[in-house]
Amino acid sequence: MSQKIAVVGSGLIGQNWSMIFASRGYKVSVFDVDQGQITRAEKNISVTLTQYEKDGFLRGEIPAAEQTKLVTFTSSLQDCLSGAIYVQECVPENLELKKKVFAQIDELIDGETLVASSSSCLPSSAFTESLKNRHNMLVAHPINPPYFVPLVELVPAPWTKQEVIAKVRELMEIVGQSPITLRRESLGFALNRIQYAAINECWNMYQSGLLSAEDIDKVCYDGLGPRYAFIGPLQTMHLNADGIVDYCKRYADGAYNVQKETFKPIPVQYDVETAEKIQAEYNASIPLDKIPEKRKWRDARLANLAKMKNHLEKD
Numbered sequence: 106m107s108q109k110i111a112v113v114g115s116g117l118i119g120q121n122w123s124m125i126f127a128s129r130g131y132k133v134s135v136f137d138v139d140q141g142q143i144t145r146a147e148k149n150i151s152v153t154l155t156q157y158e159k160d161g162f163l164r165g166e167i168p169a170a171e172q173t174k175l176v177t178f179t180s181s182l183q184d185c186l187s188g189a190i191y192v193q194e195c196v197p198e199n200l201e202l203k204k205k206v207f208a209q210i211d212e213l214i215d216g217e218t219l220v221a222s223s224s225s226c227l228p229s230s231a232f233t234e235s236l237k238n239r240h241n242m243l244v245a246h247p248i249n250p251p252y253f254v255p256l257v258e259l260v261p262a263p264w265t266k267q268e269v270i271a272k273v274r275e276l277m278e279i280v281g282q283s284p285i286t287l288r289r290e291s292l293g294f295a296l297n298r299i300q301y302a303a304i305n306e307c308w309n310m311y312q313s314g315l316l317s318a319e320d321i322d323k324v325c326y327d328g329l330g331p332r333y334a335f336i337g338p339l340q341t342m343h344l345n346a347d348g349i350v351d352y353c354k355r356y357a358d359g360a361y362n363v364q365k366e367t368f369k370p371i372p373v374q375y376d377v378e379t380a381e382k383i384q385a386e387y388n389a390s391i392p393l394d395k396i397p398e399k400r401k402w403r404d405a406r407l408a409n410l411a412k413m414k415n416h417l418e419k420d
C-alpha cells in the first residue's frame with residue numbers, strides 16, 4: 106500500500122507539491138482552512154494533470170486520472186496528518202502563522218513524522234524552537250514553479266537530526282526533485298544569495314547606462330542561462346580550463362581586476378526610481394496587463410525545458 110504524505114495549505118505551492126508527490130504514487134492528503142480554496146485546488150489539480158498529460162508534461166508513469174485520485178482534500182488537520190510519513194507545510198509566509206500551524210502540527214503527529222516548511226525566507230528555527238518534535242522539522246524550499254523547476258533547498262535548524270535531513274533528501278530524490286542541503290541556516294538560503302549577486306550587477310549596469318534592460322536580460326537567457334542549464338559556475342570553471350586550479354591560475358587575476366574596476370559596494374538597494382525606468386522599457390513588450398499571459402508563456406517554456414532535460418537524462 107502506498108505511503109501517505111500530508112500537504113498543509115492548498116495554494117500555488119501546496120498544489121504543486123501535491124502533484125509532485127502523487128506523480129510517484131504517494132497518497133496525498135491536502136488540508137486548508139479555506140473551504141472555497143479547497144474546492145478550487147481540487148478542480149485545478151484535476152484540470153492541470155489532465156492538461157499536462159495531453160501536453161506530454163506529466164511526471165511519473167501513472168496516468169493523470171489515477172494521479173488525480175491519489176490527491177484527496179480535507180478540512181480537518183487531524184485527518185490530513187493521520188498516518189502521514191511526511192508533512193509539507195505550504196501556508197503563507199508569515200512568522201506568526203507558521204508558528205501557529207507548526208504548533209498545531211506538533212500536537213497531532215507522532216515522533217516518526219517528518220515535517221518540512223516550504224518557507225522562502227523564514228528559517229525553521231524561528232518557528233520550531235519550542236516544539237517537542239523539533240528534531241524532525243526543517244525547511245524544504247521549492248522554486249516556482251516546482252513541478253518544472255526541480256531544485257529544493259533543505260535547510261535544517263540547529264536541532265534538526267542528521268538522519269531526518271537524509272530521509273527528506275531521499276524522499277525529494279524519489280519524487281524527482283533535486284535537493285541540496287545547507288549545513289546550517291543562512292539568510293537567503295543558497296539560491297537567493299546567488300540570485301541577488303546576479304541582480305546586483307544587472308542593476309548596476311542598468312543604472313550606469315551601459316545596456317538596456319532587454320539586453321541585460323538577454324545576457325542571461327541567451328548566455329549564462331544556457332551555460333548553467335546543465336552545469337553550474339564552478340564546474341564551468343573546471344571545464345573551461347584544465348581543471349579549476351588551472352582556471353584560477355589563468356583567469357583569477359582578470360576576474361579580480363574586473364571586480365575591482367567595475368563592482369560597486371554592496372548591498373545594493375533596488376530603488377523605485379530605477380525600477381520605474383526599467384518598467385517603462387518593458388511597457389512596450391510586457392505592459393502590466395499582459396503579465397499573466399507572459400507568466401503562462403514562461404511556464405510553458407520551463408515545462409518544455411524540464412521535459413527535454415528529463416529526456417536527456419534517460420539517455
Ligand code: NAI
Nearest residue numbers: 114115116117118137138139195196197198223224225249
Ligand atoms: P498561497 O497564498 O498561494 O497559498 C497559501 C494557502 O495556505 C492558501 O490556500 C490559504 O488558504 C492556506 N492557509 C492559510 N492559513 C492556513 C492555515 N492556518 N492552515 C492551512 N492552510 C492555511 O501561498 P503560496 O505561494 O503557495 O506559498 C506558500 C509557502 O510557500 C510560503 O511560505 C511561500 O513563501 C513559499 N513559497 C512560495 C513560492 C512562490 O513563488 N509562490 C516559491 C517557493 C516557496
